Amino acid sequence: MIAVKGLRKTFTTHIKEPGLAGSLRALVKRETVTKEALKSVDLEIQQGEIIGLIGANGAGKTTLVKILAGIVHPTAGEATVLGFKPWERNNEYRRQMCLIMGQKAQVWWDLPALDSFLLLKEIYQIDDRLYRENVEFLAETLMVKDHLKTQVRKLSLGERMKVELMAALLHRPRVIFLDEPTIGLDLSAQKAVREFLKSYQREFRPVTILTSHYMEDIKELCPRIVIMKEGSFVYDGPLAEVQRMLGDEKCLSVTTRERTFKFTIARTELAARTAEIFAQNDVLDLNIQDPSIEDVIESIMKNGTAL
């Protein structure tokens, strides 16, 4: 379904010193910097799969999504989605794909959602029956019935996001790109979006790439994750595997009169080290835990490896 090979993207930007002097200098001599947003990545995703793409700010997640959605051209490498090169923007491909951006509205700001939907119905040539069914189904599951006749600019962020989801899924895409769909939403709205995506995935089995900074999204939705660091993949595999990577580690949190400190040690050393700690410090509190998946992923994102 999605096959990516050696995909690279470099951005070139002009830089300029702040202030008027910098602007004048930039008129004569323009300095550029190049930024390798993607450094040759490979990826295979099958029908019905949903993968979570995670990584620190600037890791290159959105860049990958933009290339696969056909908005930008890669610098080198290959990618096919449903057998199409995305950036050729074949209409056949675009009719089966959608991109949802938490940061950026796609529906028309000045129109009520229903007007936007009608427009999309024509653009995607959705037949009447499917359209009615889909609006019904989506409005029902997302619980946005009351907001469909209001100008989108007047909706709250969460309401708008639900409308965006509806608009993007009206044509029942087989490939879904979700770039931070839950950003800025309150907990219950996040949960609603997650539940919705889950049931949608179950029902229609599209290929989905989801990026998010909320681990909850990833844990709930993505059996498989890809972790990015500075434009490369540092992990691609089952989420459960990540947890197991630190299976024989323990997290210790010790509070003394002066401070609290945390560290990770091997399970086998646990008894010896705790005894040592108690002997050497005036311990007020001691807590032993399995490392959380967040800890592991954070460690991978930072260091490229689990430890």
Place this chain on the structure above:
Amino acid sequence: MNWWRHIAAAELRKILAFRSDFWVTFIGQALVQLLIARALWQSIFAGSEAEVMNGFTLEMMTLYYLIVPIGQKMLTGENVGFLSREIYDGTFSRYLIYPLSFFQYKAITYLTHSAFYGLQLILIFTAYNFFVKTAGFSTLLPGTLLFLMAAFAYMSIAMIVELLSLWAENIWSLMVLVRFFCLFFGGGYLPLTFFPEELQRVLVYTPFPYLVSLPVRTTMGLAPPNEIVHGALVLVAWAIVFYFIAHLIWRRGQYKYNGVGI
């Protein structure tokens, strides 16, 4: 092939949603323009003591300056930045995701604006003619249609400049310059009959007179039928050339598009 009607309808809804004070501004502007043009040319005519200047009577001249601003609005359709603004802020990505040609999409929204102003033209012209019998009505429709064609041609020129924003940081001043040239050499500031003979002869080989002068003169009934037909053909030819160039520029420029903002 229904989608373009829906896009036009949606655009119209947007225009109307914003212009609740539309009629007030519209009639107010027309009145002010009428008074200024009238006062200015009245004193010029009085000074020269001629009844007819370069083919224009005072009534005709006033009508000319009443039509030109509306025609200019038809030409410029959506405002400066109708592509570049969206390219800079990334809204442009939308057209790359939806299965449609952004050229067609933009042409439709642009011409919806033009058609909307075309309606104004018809109203103002009719009102003026009602009070000051200057020209016939038979040429109003052909004139409005020519304005619409000119709007398409001008849009193609504008698209070329706007797409340059894929390379340049700022095309605003360039766009303003282009607009000025089109209006000035098109007869938007002064009827072309006031220009030196040689310049008039040269200008025929440029698109400018067909953008403004031809539609205005047609609307006022000053252009003979054969000139109208010939002019329309030239206008279409120019429009196709510019539209084609805009496509070429996009073919190259798409590699530059970064979809910023997400």
